[in-house]
Amino acid sequence: MMLTVAHPTALALQAKLFRGFADPSRLAILLALRHGARSVSDIVQVTGLSQPNVSNHLSCLRDCGLVTASSQGRFVYYELSDRRVEQLLRLADELLADVAKGVYECTRYQAEDASDE
Amino acid sequence: MMLTVAHPTALALQAKLFRGFADPSRLAILLALRHGARSVSDIVQVTGLSQPNVSNHLSCLRDCGLVTASSQGRFVYYELSDRRVEQLLRLADELLADVAKGVYECTRYQAEDASDE
């Protein structure tokens, strides 16, 4: 049936959605919003990223529908758009800790349990 | 705290994990494995991607712990490593259809809902 790469349907969109999570900076931003809305400057502080960089990624995340923005005075507060964004983060967390343990070792960060497949 | 970009801990790994899903070709491969194990040539057929391309992505997906491989004669069968990989796919599907509807419009593809089988 080939609902895959040949004709860019939901596949490309879903990949684009995942790309929101797939960059360390953007992921850091999403994690920073895990506990509620934050202003851009807050996010800058927490993540240690530069302000233009954060703004750029935020607009990207907003385009992808992962976050929403609301102006308040001269501040703009961003928050996760949906509970499922948090669920995705959590699920990936679990998967990473459990199944994809090889990633930990592979990248030579802290390795808890060494066991090749 | 600042468990973000400054020091590459689980953050970078999680981003890497998501990157497995974030490319149309890899996502197509993952979707092709949704219903069970498939050989490389099967995946090539279903996705329409070239064989070296599929092999490259598969090794990437295996490094990320998203799929596992098992040789059988001159065939190599790949399958999703964990139920949660499927769950992530499904969750993203739902999120995309519902919340991130803007992505559909933004990219000017058709904004339909059903793409499951």
Added chain:
DNA sequence: TAAACATATCATCATTTGATGATATGATAG
């Protein structure tokens, strides 16, 4: 052993993409 098949690897190229610095927009305070 040779041939045919299935998969993996590798170098290269073209594109994408993230970061940076400068600057623009917009809002509040004084």
Added chain:
DNA sequence: CTATCATATCATCAAATGATGATATGTTTA
């Protein structure tokens, strides 16, 4: 209305990344 603060935008550059073609590895069959 001017200065200051918060955020957004933009051009540019450097780096990462996916695709391709050629080829290597390994397996089965004749």
